[in-house]
Amino acid sequence: MGALAATQLLGLIxxxxxxxxxxxKTPPMGWMAWERFRCDVDCRDDPENCISEGLFRDMAxxxxxxxxxxxxxxxxxxxxxxxxMLRDKQGRLQPEPSRFPSGIDKLARYxxxxxxxxxxxxxxxxxxxxxxxxTTLEKIEIDAQTFASWGVDYLKFDGCxxxxxxxxxxxxxxxxxxxATGRPMxxxxxxxxxxxxxxxxxxxxxxxxxxxxxxxxxxxxxSWDSVLGIVDWFFxxxxxxxxxxxxxxxxxxxMLIIGNFGLSVDxxxxxxxxxxxxxxxxxxxxxxxxxxxxxxxxxxxxVAIAINQDPMGIQGRRLLQEKSHIxxxxxxxxxxxxxxxxxxxxxxxxxxxxxxxxxxxxxxGNYEAYDVFxxxxxxxxxxxxDFTISVNPSGVVMWCAR
Amino acid sequence: MGALAATQLLGLIxxxxxxxxxxxKTPPMGWMAWERFRCDVDCRDDPENCISEGLFRDMAxxxxxxxxxxxxxxxxxxxxxxxxMLRDKQGRLQPEPSRFPSGIDKLARYxxxxxxxxxxxxxxxxxxxxxxxxTTLEKIEIDAQTFASWGVDYLKFDGCxxxxxxxxxxxxxxxxxxxATGRPMxxxxxxxxxxxxxxxxxxxxxxxxxxxxxxxxxxxxxSWDSVLGIVDWFFxxxxxxxxxxxxxxxxxxxMLIIGNFGLSVDxxxxxxxxxxxxxxxxxxxxxxxxxxxxxxxxxxxxVAIAINQDPMGIQGRRLLQEKSHIxxxxxxxxxxxxxxxxxxxxxxxxxxxxxxxxxxxxxxGNYEAYDVFxxxxxxxxxxxxDFTISVNPSGVVMWCAR
Numbered sequence: 046m047g048a049l050a051a052t053q054l055l056g057l058i059x060x061x062x063x064x065x066x067x068x069x070k071t072p073p074m075g076w077m078a079w080e081r082f083r084c085d086v087d088c089r090d091d092p093e094n095c096i097s098e099g100l101f102r103d104m105a106x107x108x109x110x111x112x113x114x115x116x117x118x119x120x121x122x123x124x125x126x127x128x129x130m131l132r133d134k135q136g137r138l139q140p141e142p143s144r145f146p147s148g149i150d151k152l153a154r155y156x157x158x159x160x161x162x163x164x165x166x167x168x169x170x171x172x173x174x175x176x177x178x179x180t181t182l183e184k185i186e187i188d189a190q191t192f193a194s195w196g197v198d199y200l201k202f203d204g205c206x207x208x209x210x211x212x213x214x215x216x217x218x219x220x221x222x223x224x225a226t227g228r229p230m231x232x233x234x235x236x237x238x239x240x241x242x243x244x245x246x247x248x249x250x251x252x253x254x255x256x257x258x259x260x261x262x263x264x265x266x267x268s269w270d271s272v273l274g275i276v277d278w279f280f281x282x283x284x285x286x287x288x289x290x291x292x293x294x295x296x297x298x299x300m301l302i303i304g305n306f307g308l309s310v311d312x313x314x315x316x317x318x319x320x321x322x323x324x325x326x327x328x329x330x331x332x333x334x335x336x337x338x339x340x341x342x343x344x345x346x347x348v349a350i351a352i353n354q355d356p357m358g359i360q361g362r363r364l365l366q367e368k369s370h371i372x373x374x375x376x377x378x379x380x381x382x383x384x385x386x387x388x389x390x391x392x393x394x395x396x397x398x399x400x401x402x403x404x405x406x407x408x409x410g411n412y413e414a415y416d417v418f419x420x421x422x423x424x425x426x427x428x429x430x431d432f433t434i435s436v437n438p439s440g441v442v443m444w445c446a447r
Numbered sequence: 448m449g450a451l452a453a454t455q456l457l458g459l460i461x462x463x464x465x466x467x468x469x470x471x472k473t474p475p476m477g478w479m480a481w482e483r484f485r486c487d488v489d490c491r492d493d494p495e496n497c498i499s500e501g502l503f504r505d506m507a508x509x510x511x512x513x514x515x516x517x518x519x520x521x522x523x524x525x526x527x528x529x530x531x532m533l534r535d536k537q538g539r540l541q542p543e544p545s546r547f548p549s550g551i552d553k554l555a556r557y558x559x560x561x562x563x564x565x566x567x568x569x570x571x572x573x574x575x576x577x578x579x580x581x582t583t584l585e586k587i588e589i590d591a592q593t594f595a596s597w598g599v600d601y602l603k604f605d606g607c608x609x610x611x612x613x614x615x616x617x618x619x620x621x622x623x624x625x626x627a628t629g630r631p632m633x634x635x636x637x638x639x640x641x642x643x644x645x646x647x648x649x650x651x652x653x654x655x656x657x658x659x660x661x662x663x664x665x666x667x668x669x670s671w672d673s674v675l676g677i678v679d680w681f682f683x684x685x686x687x688x689x690x691x692x693x694x695x696x697x698x699x700x701x702m703l704i705i706g707n708f709g710l711s712v713d714x715x716x717x718x719x720x721x722x723x724x725x726x727x728x729x730x731x732x733x734x735x736x737x738x739x740x741x742x743x744x745x746x747x748x749x750v751a752i753a754i755n756q757d758p759m760g761i762q763g764r765r766l767l768q769e770k771s772h773i774x775x776x777x778x779x780x781x782x783x784x785x786x787x788x789x790x791x792x793x794x795x796x797x798x799x800x801x802x803x804x805x806x807x808x809x810x811x812g813n814y815e816a817y818d819v820f821x822x823x824x825x826x827x828x829x830x831x832x833d834f835t836i837s838v839n840p841s842g843v844v845m846w847c848a849r
Contacts, residue, residue, distance in 0.1 A: 083796055090835075091799065266794040267840045269671065269709075306713045306840040307671075307794060310739070337712070339739075392668040392709060394485055397493065433492075438669045438708040 066224070068231050069257040070292040071354040072326045073199070075120025076104050076113075077164070080265055080300045080330035084126040084175045088144055094332075096126045097144035098152050105159045107333035114160060116345055117354060120199055120231075121156050122164030122328065123149075128177040137191045138167070138178060153196035164199030164231070165192055169215040170207030179206055182215055186222045193226035200232055204239040209246075212236050220255035233297065234259040243282060249289035258295040258326055261286065265299040267307035269439060272316050273390075275299065279323060280363040280374075290324055290360040297326050304331030304340035311440030314418050317343050318386045318443040321353035322361035322376045348417045348445055352376065352384045361386075364405060371398045371436060373405060382447040383407075385414075389436040396436050402446070403428040417443040468626070470633045471659040472694040473756040474728045475601070477522025478506050478515075479566070482667055482702045482732035486528040486577045490546055496734075498528045499546035500554050507561045509735035516562060518747055519756060522601055522633075523558050524566030524730065525551075530579040539593045540569070540580060555598035566601030566633070567594055571617040572609030581608055587620045588627075595628035602634055606641040611648075614638050622657035635699065636661040645684060651691035660697040660728055663688065667701035669709035671841060674718050675792075677701065681725060682765040682776070692726055692762040699728050706733030706742035713842030716820050719745050720788045720845040723755035724763035724776045750819045750847055754778065754786045763788075766807060773800045773838060775807060784849040785809075787816075791838040798838050804848070805830040819845040 078096060088095040105121050108114045127149075129141045140149050149165065156163040167188055170179040180188045180202075192200060202219055204212055216236045223230045234256035240246040242261040252259050262278050265271050275298045279286060290296050301320060303313040320327060329344060343349075361376025361384065370390040377383050385405065389396050402412060407428045414423040423444070426432065434442045480498060490497040507523050510516045529551075531543045542551050551567065558565040569590055572581040582590045582604075594602060604621055606614055618638045625632045636658035642648040644663040654661050664680050667673050677700045681688060692698050703722060705715040722729060731746060745751075763778025763786065772792040779785050787807065791798055804814060809830045816825040825846070828834065836844045 081796060085796070094796075267796075268794045271794065306797075306842055307711055309709055309711050309714075311708045312711075337741075392670045392673065394483060394487070394496075394669070395708075440708055 066229050068229055068293065069295065071356065071358065072295050072324055073120055073231060073258065074117040074327040074350075074354075075122060075162070075164070075329070076108060076118060076333065077120075077122040077124055077201075077300055077328045077330050079124035080267065080302055081305060081332055082330075086126055086141070086144065095144065096123075098147055101152060101163075102155055104333050105156050105161050108161060109159045111333065111341075112345060113333070116347065116350055118327070118329065119160075120162045120164050120328065122166070122199060122201060124166045124201065125168075125173050125175045125203070126177060127166065128173070130177065132178055136184070136187055138180075138188055148195075149197070150195040153198075157196065162198035163196065164201060164233075165195075165197045166201045166203065167192075168203040168205055168207075169212060169219065169236075170203075170205055172206045174203055174205035180215070180219070182211060182218065185215060185218045186225075189219060189222035189226055192230065193223075193228040196228075198230055200230055201235070202233065203235045207239070209240065212239060217251075217255050231257045233257065237261045238263070242278070243285055249285070253289060253291070253294035257293055258297045260297045260299060262298065265302060267302050267305045269308055269312045272302070272308070272312065272319075276319055283360075283362050287360045287362055290358065292356070292358040295324060295326060296360065298323055300328050300330040301344065302330065303344050304329065304333075304336040309439065310339045310343075311437045313340055313343050314443075315388060315439060315441045317346065317349050318417070318441045319374065319388070321349045321443075322374045322384060322386050324353065324355075324358055324360040324376070327353055343418075346417060348415060349443065352378065352417070352445060355379055367398075369396060369398065371396060373400075375405065378445070380447070382445060385444040385446060387434055387436050387442045387444075389438055389440055391438045393438060395438070397433050398436055399431060399433050401429055401431050402426065407446075412446050414444040414446040417445055468631050470631055470695065471697065473758065473760065474697050474726055475522055475633060475660065476519040476729040476752075476756075477524060477564070477566070477731070478510060478520060478735065479522075479524040479526055479603075479702055479730045479732050481526035482669065482704055483707060483734055484732075488528055488543070488546065497546065498525075500549055503554060503565075504557055506735050507558050507563050510563060511561050513735065513743075514747060515735070518749065518752055520729070520731065521562075522564045522566050522730065524568070524601060524603060526568045526603065527570075527575050527577045527605070528579060529568065530575070532579065534580055538586070538589055540582075540590055550597075551599070552597040555600075559598065564600035565598065566603060566635075567597075567599045568603045568605065569594075570605040570607055570609075571614060571621065571638075572605075572607050574608045576605055576607035582617070582621070584613060584617055584620065587617060588624045591621060591624035591628055594632065595625075595630040598630075600632055602632055603637070604635065605637045609641070611642065614641060619653075619657050633659045635659065639663045640665070644680070645687055651687070655691060655693070655696035659695055660699045662699045662701060664700065667704055669704050669707045671710055671714045674704070674710070674714065674721075678721050685762075685764050689762045689764055692760065694758070694760040697726060697728060698762065700725055702730050702732040703746065704732065705746050706731065706735075706738040711841065712741045712745075713839045715742055715745050716845075717790060717841060717843045719748065719751050720819070720843045721776065721790070723751045723845075724778045724786060724788050726755065726757075726760055726762045726778070729755055745820075748819060750817060751845065754780060754819070754847060757781055769800075771798060771800065773798060775802075777807065780847070782849070784847060786819075787846040787848060789836055789838050789844045791840055791842055793840045795840060797840070799835050800838055801833060801835050803831055803833050804828065809848075814848050816846040816848040819847055
């Protein structure tokens with residue numbers, strides 16, 4: 046079946062659904078298991094780290110007790126490898142009983158009792174990426190109902206072991222099925238990532254109608270190279286991607302790896318800054334039980350979070366790529382404010398970058414800027430004032446200007 | 448002139464020199480300006496960081512006051528960009544007077560008064576890499592004498608703007624000239640790096656006779672990719688390089704970048720561990736005035752330093768490259784001890800690696816192992832005992848076994 050035939054087929058499905066159900070007016074914040082804990086199902090030898098109800102309860106505890114929840118990190122999201130290999134007699138997905146003996150409904154209650162929300166994972170295809178039961182077209186409705194019955198608040202719908210036609214049918218069908226349950230659930234679609242992430246294969250208008258967020262590109266890994274690869278792709282394609290985002294509809298460059306093993310302090314600040322500029326979901330995947338203070342401070346930076354959560358929801362753009370390997374990013378914010386990020390791609394030493402707000406397209410006038418990671422103010426900044434900032438190798442300077 | 452003719456020409460030079468002058472029986476330790484401070488000559492706008500006598504005095508102060516000297520970090524080494532663009536009327540190199548107003552001799556006295564040693568930089572060629580006056584063949588003698596007269600203890604002799612024939616003549620000539628001054632000076636040769644680092648172009652037997660250490664490969668940069676690239680090259684070529692090293696003759700994979708901007712804590716431990724295994728010079732290039740505690744603890748790890756400084760001076764080797772992307776390195780040490788490093792090239796999560804000492808070629812018997820970075824002992828380890836270690840992504844576990 047060609048793409049055209051599939052499009053016609055898609056027309057048969059009622060698309061009166063829209064997920065404009067008031068959810069995710071700002072990008073979701075929370076914690077997700079995948080990048081840090083992968084498909085560790087070895088609860089015998091690695092009980093603290095295996096994918097089990099204990100892990101998610103631990104993270105819920107930490108979110109509440111360590112100040113994350115009050116900052117907005119509210120979703121606790123299960124990723125792949127939670128399922129039993131078999132559906133139950135009624136054809137419903139069920140968790141692997143040895144690792145989730147209390148069931149997902151009880152876990153959801155635990156999460157809700159902590160004032161948090163529970164996310165879960167399924168896959169639009171014959172199997173999940175790690176080989177657990179998939180959600181083929183005829184299972185979409187029952188799976189949506191199962192998740193709703195458990196009290197799930199968020200679904201990540203992956204796309205391994207599917208094909209473009211099934212995706213074109215399945216992602217909208219799941220949107221409709223989730224809506225039909227009556228339970229408000231955020232809906233994260235991996236669809237575009239399986240189509241290369243770009244128009245014309247990806248229809249971001251349609252995605253914005255059926256999904257609250259979507260993964261456009263490859264999975265993040267625990268390395269600076271991976272972060273940079275993602276940043277490159279999102280900003281190289283900003284003309285296509287930036288207009289797709291807005292309140293209730295977000296591009297998702299994948300999880301925050303801050304607090305893990307692969308990023309220096311400067312690189313961690315860079316991920317936080319650039320994810321804030323992208324209006325990206327702030328979904329950590331780390332071990333909240335073991336995190337050093339510098340990572341915690343970066344992830345809990347209130348101004349970086351406020352920039353990410355700006356109610357206008359306008360995704361930022363890369364303004365400049367200098368020959369010096371300094372790059373400048375800009376995002377408009379509410380109340381005539383804006384955010385600037387100066388990123389150094391250098392690998393030598395701090396670079397003294399000379400510019401002015403006028404050179405960065407700011408209108409004439411007087412400004413002041415707050416340095417987000419240094420916590421200091423730059424006052425009396427006229428648009429024409431030349432200034433110099435020192436940007437560390439693989440680090441950023443992030444300003445909130447007004 | 449072909450290589451053969453040059454070899455014949457070289458035969459005309461008396462090579463009765465040997466630098467077996469008792470220096471560097473263990474790899475040198477200290478601090479060098481280049482990787483962190485490069486050719487920053489802007490003392491007006493960047494007075495704290497420019498290449499000037501103040502910078503080296505600052506670092507000498509820190510080496511003494513912050514506990515580095517007592518651990519063995521004793522050399523303070525000037526790199527490129529210290530010179531005046533003009534030699535003096537007697538044809539001698541002189542420091543740029545605005546940045547070194549007191550002269551190198553006074554700086555040497557300051558360094559010596561602190562119980563430290565001073566290193567300096569020159570270039571076997573028409574210019575230094577950054578375009579300052581080079582040491583062409585006819586200047587070798589006067590430059591060696593100048594350095595000796597200033598009280599210099601260590602010369603890094605770079606090779607920009609030279610050719611293989613000049614190098615073949617110049618590097619041995621400088622060795623002879625340094626010896627002829629009567630002042631014991633350590634001699635670091637960049638020669639092999641300019642010849643690709645490998646036999647047959649590089650003669651490591653000759654290098655071992657004329658130089659105390661040598662740079663074999665590209666300059667390090669402030670990134671994990673750079674560290675890994677260097678590690679790959681040195682261990683991929685270990686059959687050529689490992690036998691070249693020994694007391695008084697060291698391969699130099701370049702500076703330690705720990706404490707700068709590009710490495711995570713795990714990656715910093717990996718550099719320290721692998722440099723210790725390589726019997727590499729432990730020459731930091733960082734800002735000793737601004738360093739976080741985790742970097743300091745890694746660089747000041749007494750056991751890692753002791754492994755690096757083992758008096759047998761046998762360079763370690765890579766034993767295994769597993770399909771799991773765990774690699775195992777081994778170095779024999781004095782008193783029937785040995786060091787093991789388990790490196791993870793993974794970018795996902797800590798990996799549980801199962802092995803035994805017998806599988807790592809250890810003889811039958813009982814051992815105990817000290818975990819260098821965790822500070823814990825593993826006792827009652829029979830060679831045949833299976834054990835499991837958890838290795839972080841881009842991190843190491845380092846053991847000292849006996």
